[in-house]
Amino acid sequence: MLEKYYKILGVNENSSPEAIKKAYRRLAMKYHPDRNRNNKRAEEKFKEINEAYKIITNPEEANSQNNFNDFNEFNGFDNIFEDLFGESESQDQIYETNKNNYKKIKINLEDASRGSSLTIKIFRNKICENCNGHGSIIGKNFNMCNSCKGTGFHSKHNSFFNIKQICPNCKGMGKINLTKCYNCTGEGIKKIKDILRVNIPRGVLNKTRLKIDGYGNIYDIKNKKYGDLFLDVYIKKHKYFYIDRDYNVNYNLNVFFLDFLLGKFYLVKTLSGYIKVKIKYSSLKKIKFKNRGIYNLKNKKISDFIINLKIFFPNKINSKQKGFLMNLKNSFEK
Known part of the structure; x- marks a missing residue:
């Protein structure tokens, strides 16, 4: 019966008490409700993990029908955390504040390829x-x-944590001013406009989040502590190129069917200059150029540049052109 509980913690019956405790600690911290707010799946997983640990460390509980219906059914839960972490988790100071700023920025593919800097407000x-x-x-x-x-x-009691929230009346100062400042109307803080010059690293991916320390909101007036600014980088759709799932740069080259049959040189622009390519009937529909794509900040490699051949035909042909094509066809049939 205990086998499923060992499986929940990712251990086996031969695991040492230290290994079981370590596995429980890692999973409990990962799925704790205060780290996964409004996440029912994490909440259920957290209950399951704690049930498994309690029963494994106290086998007599295995025959009990009192499984968790609520967190508070855990006798001595704080004691478990004290045993695992060395002190009661309920003593941690967790501040709920809107301290960080978030901003979306859009850059073109060329800037993502070589890196850039831009001014933001x-x-x-x-x-x-x-x-x-x-x-x-x-x-x-x-x-x-x-x-x-x-x-x-x-102080606000939430599950097993004693969450501390900044007092909205005094903004964390612990005292109220009697003569209000005319500039901030007694708030002690003022919303202002900042102009920043930020560097966008070479090879950022679409939807990359960049962090700029200390450019968020003031959240602790007494100690003059600021949150951070997070920039969500989006890459604009390019007129000619697109990025595939392997981060290769793709370019669709329209080739007239006769040029494809007879052969022709094309000068194709890439993100790093021009390349000369000969198209002929034996060419593959995809022509790949190694390491001519875009630098990938994630894996520190340069991707490939891929030319996708799009063979096109005339919408209409006149009688003279039709006759020429018929003669061409007949020449292959002889």
Whole structure:
């Protein structure tokens, strides 16, 4: 009966207690509800993991019908975390704040290929320069915040964690100003516009997320701590090229059917210059040029450049052209 519980933790019956504990710790941290909010699947997985660990470490529980219907049915859950992590997880300070900024930017394929820099505009909350975050011009004219009793935080019990939220009344300062700053109306923070010059690394993929430290919102006025700025990079659709799933650069070359039969040289533009290619009837429909594509930031390699031949025919032919083609056809049949 215990076999399925060992399987849940990814161990076997011969595993040492230390190995079982290590496996449980890794999975518990991965699927904990406070790390996977509004994720029912993770919540169920978390219950399953804890049930398995409890029964494996206490086999008498295997015959019990009291499986988890709720997290609180776990007797001594905090004690388990103390045993695994050395201290109660409920003592961790987790701050819920809107500290990070997110912005979408679009670049062309050439810029993604060689790297570039661009100027962006962002709006973010910063410490008021007029009052230095105090919310008061005087800077000393304060009373203790009655909402948080001067702590700057409110505690909120959530599952097994004691989550600390910044007091909205005093913005984490623990005190209320009596003479409000005219620039920030006593908030201590001010939304401002920042102009930044950011570097886009060579070889970024579409939907790459770049992080710029310290350019988010102020989230701790007392200690002057800022969140981060995250840039979501999107590559614009190119007029001539497209990227396939292997990150190769593709180009569709339209070739007249007679040029395909008789042969012809084409000068084709790539992201790194021009290449001269001869098209003839023996050519494959795909012509590949190694390492002439785009640099891939993920695997540090340069992809290939692929020419896809698109043979086209005239929409209409006149009688003279038809006669020529008939003579050509007959010449092959002799």
